Amino acid sequence: xxxxxxxxxxxxxxxxxxxxxxxxxxxxxxxxxxxxxxxxxxxxxxxxxxxxxxxxxxxxxxxxxxxxxxxxxxxxxxxxxxxxxxxxxxxxxxxxxxxxxxxxxxxxxxxxxxxxxxxxxxxxxxxxxxxxxxxxxxxxxxxxxxxxxxxxxxxxxxxxxxxxxxxxxxxxxxxxxxxxxxxxxxxxxxxxxxxxxxxxxxxxxxxxxxxxxxxxxxxxxxxxxxxxxxxxxxxxxxxxxxxxxxxxxxxxxxxxxxxxxxxxxxxxxxxxxxxxxxxxxxxxxxxxxxxxxxxxxxxxxxxxxxxxxxxxxxxxxxxxxxxxxxxxxxxxxxxxxxxxxxxxxxxxxxxxxxxxxxxxxxxxxxxxxxxxxxxxxxxxxxxxxxxxxxxxxxxxxxxxxxxxxxxxxxxxxxxxxxxx
Amino acid sequence: xxxxxxxxxxxxxxxxxxxxxxxxxxxxxxxxxxxxxxxxxxxxxxxxxxxxxxxxxxxxxxxxxxxxxxxxxxxxxxxxxxxxxxxxxxxxxxxxxxxxxxxxxxxxxxxxxxxxxxxxxxxxxxxxxxxxxxxxxxxxxxxxxxxxxxxxxxxxxxxxxxxxxxxxxxxxxxxxxxxxxxxxxxxxxxxxxxxxxxxxxxxxxxxxxxxxxxxxxxxxxxxxxxxxxxxxxxxxxxxxxxxxxxxx
Numbered sequence: 036x037x038x039x040x041x042x043x044x045x046x047x048x049x050x051x052x053x054x055x056x057x058x059x060x061x062x063x064x065x066x067x068x069x070x071x072x073x074x075x076x077x078x079x080x081x082x083x084x085x086x087x088x089x090x091x092x093x094x095x096x097x098x099x100x101x102x103x104x105x106x107x108x109x110x111x112x113x114x115x116x117x118x119x120x121x122x123x124x125x126x127x128x129x130x131x132x133x134x135x136x137x138x139x140x141x142x143x144x145x146x147x148x149x150x151x152x153x154x155x156x157x158x159x160x161x162x163x164x165x166x167x168x169x170x171x172x173x174x175x176x177x178x179x180x181x182x183x184x185x186x187x188x189x190x191x192x193x194x195x196x197x198x199x200x201x202x203x204x205x206x207x208x209x210x211x212x213x214x215x216x217x218x219x220x221x222x223x224x225x226x227x228x229x230x231x232x233x234x235x236x237x238x239x240x241x242x243x244x245x246x247x248x249x250x251x252x253x254x255x256x257x258x259x260x261x262x263x264x265x266x267x268x269x270x271x272x273x274x275x276x277x278x279x280x281x282x283x284x285x286x287x288x289x290x291x292x293x294x295x296x297x298x299x300x301x302x303x304x305x306x307x308x309x310x311x312x313x314x315x316x317x318x319x320x321x322x323x324x325x326x327x328x329x330x331x332x333x334x335x336x337x338x339x340x341x342x343x344x345x346x347x348x349x350x351x352x353x354x355x356x357x358x359x360x361x362x363x364x365x366x367x368x369x370x371x372x373x374x375x376x377x378x379x380x381x382x383x384x385x386x387x388x389x390x391x392x393x394x395x396x397x398x399x400x401x402x403x404x405x406x407x408x409x410x411x412x413x414x415x416x417x418x419x420x421x422x423x424x425x426x427x428x429x430x431x432x433x434x435x436x437x438x439x440x441x442x443x444x445x446x447x448x449x450x451x452x453x454x455x
Numbered sequence: 456x457x458x459x460x461x462x463x464x465x466x467x468x469x470x471x472x473x474x475x476x477x478x479x480x481x482x483x484x485x486x487x488x489x490x491x492x493x494x495x496x497x498x499x500x501x502x503x504x505x506x507x508x509x510x511x512x513x514x515x516x517x518x519x520x521x522x523x524x525x526x527x528x529x530x531x532x533x534x535x536x537x538x539x540x541x542x543x544x545x546x547x548x549x550x551x552x553x554x555x556x557x558x559x560x561x562x563x564x565x566x567x568x569x570x571x572x573x574x575x576x577x578x579x580x581x582x583x584x585x586x587x588x589x590x591x592x593x594x595x596x597x598x599x600x601x602x603x604x605x606x607x608x609x610x611x612x613x614x615x616x617x618x619x620x621x622x623x624x625x626x627x628x629x630x631x632x633x634x635x636x637x638x639x640x641x642x643x644x645x646x647x648x649x650x651x652x653x654x655x656x657x658x659x660x661x662x663x664x665x666x667x668x669x670x671x672x673x674x675x676x677x678x679x680x681x682x683x684x685x686x687x688x689x690x691x692x693x694x695x696x697x698x699x700x701x702x703x
Binding site for chain 2: 047048049050051054058071073074075080081084093094095129154
């Protein structure tokens with residue numbers, strides 16, 4: 036028989052260091068979820084909320100409804116989506132044996148091992164009875180800590196956490212291009228400085244190529260800016276381009292105010308770690324998955340809405356004849372959504388996404404998500420996380436390069452023309 | 456700055472051992488965003504010491520008082536009202552989420568007065584808020600002797616107390632040494648008179664000494680004298696209720 040995977044961990048000492056040890060185990064992408072029952076918690080709703088919180092979901096974001104049963108189902112779908120192997124629930128003494136049973140059922144449904152951490156000496160009678168009727172194994176805190184200490188000491192693999200290299204481009208000086216690099220070398224330390232120099236040189240090289248007769252300078256700058264992951268990185272690239280243009284006898288002018296405004300409303304085109312982290316906070320798998328697919332593939336809302344369930348295959352999604360590899364966090368969004376649809380009885384040819392009309396959960400009553408529905412989801416997510424995830428009509432994706440440059444305050448003149 | 460009991464004029468802040476330890480404990484807790492406890496009998500000066508320490512702590516301080524054995528919803532709403540200045544109405548889970556967000560905004564010092572009135576659920580709730588990795592606040596429990604008894608009954612809190620100070624009444628030596636510096640009216644008083652008042656009425660209790668000082672200073676002013684004699688001290692005690700009760 037397989038190991039039942041149900042454990043009671045006794046921690047009557049209840050030291051702060053143990054609470055932080057438990058927190059270190061949390062890593063949903065690596066299959067470990069740590070949740071804490073809030074004081075005064077009672078009932079299914081609170082258990083579901085605790086598990087969703089442990090998964091990093093903000094239950095105030097989006098619509099998951101008020102039904103405790105539905106919340107618990109969502110929690111189960113996410114556990115399946117993240118392929119969670121171990122679910123740790125701290126402060127289980129707060130809730131009754133009925134909630135313990137819910138957790139045991141959740142663990143059985145999702146195939147995750149369940150660790151109930153109890154910060155008191157004695158269990159209540161009903162709790163004791165439950166641990167006897169279910170095949171729970173008892174562990175002391177010391178044994179538990181020994182078993183998990185190597186994991187707690189390891190680095191979290193959660194890619195949704197921005198890595199310092201990718202997310203935090205160094206803060207740059209306010210100098211214009213003439214003194215930008217010199218000041219940067221004075222105020223920014225290695226290794227951050229090398230990232231600034233790299234971005235600056237990239238801009239200088241690209242503009243030189245463009246002015247030597249390659250693509251238009253607007254197109255070259257557009258690529259430079261759109262490939263940048265942070266505003267400061269984009270500005271550094273432009274500073275380099277300004278220096279490169281200057282060496283070619285041109286003055287590339289940048290209106291920082293206009294540039295800043297446009298940067299804020301630029302449509303996200305890359306699943307960056309900060310964006311993944313923001314999407315991971317949504318309790319609705321459908322919302323996170325729609326946004327991830329849209330940003331990763333650049334597909335229109337209608338194309339995203341039309342995806343069938345069988346387009347998702349582990350860490351790959353197929354759209355428009357093309358296969359896209361999903362980062363693990365994004366794969367979890369799609370797997371969780373697939374689990375939700377499977378729970379509703381959807382078959383492989385059925386749509387991956389369904390309308391949020393709450394008319395019912397069965398396959399027969401579920402309405403497929405329409406393009407406008409997907410667009411509405413992307414707008415609402417965008418409003419909540421402060422990023423544009425879908426093009427607005429006034430700013431079509433096909434904005435030509437000249438308009439793009441003008442709207443961002445970029446213009447190019449010959450230096451000789453200034454004298455005249 | 457903290458104000459003296461009965462808004463006593465010309466009174467100086469006296470650094471007793473309890474006062475000094477409280478200053479240190481509060482500053483350590485603020486520095487580490489830790490939990491502390493200051494406890495002692497009524498009128499020994501713990502509230503004054505905590506007010507003084509928090510006024511120099513350099514961060515937002517909120518004094519919270521809860522009714523006996525408060526419900527968690529009440530606790531949450533009271534804290535949100537104190538911290539944000541507005542009433543919050545929502546279900547408890549949402550209120551707690553809001554409270555966690557408010558407590559994450561900036562470092563704060565939360566002083567819970569009459570902490571002996573809290574029950575296990577309330578203590579656990581405060582522990583939960585403090586344990587949350589996003590929140591940044593120091594938590595100080597202030598209360599009578601029952602405060603420490605209650606705290607020590609709850610292991611989840613006891614293991615998290617970083618500093619605790621038991622504020623005691625003044626000893627006779629401290630009365631003789633410190634009272635002349637507390638108020639000018641005691642500066643010229645004889646040691647015998649100080650000890651007599653302490654013995655008959657104040658019992659080393661700062662609140663009692665403040666009441667006596669206020670009364671005797673008024674009598675001295677009406678008699679145009681700088682300090683009090685045994686007779687004036689007797690007259691002052693006659694006006695103070697508990698002394699009359701003792702004599703009766």
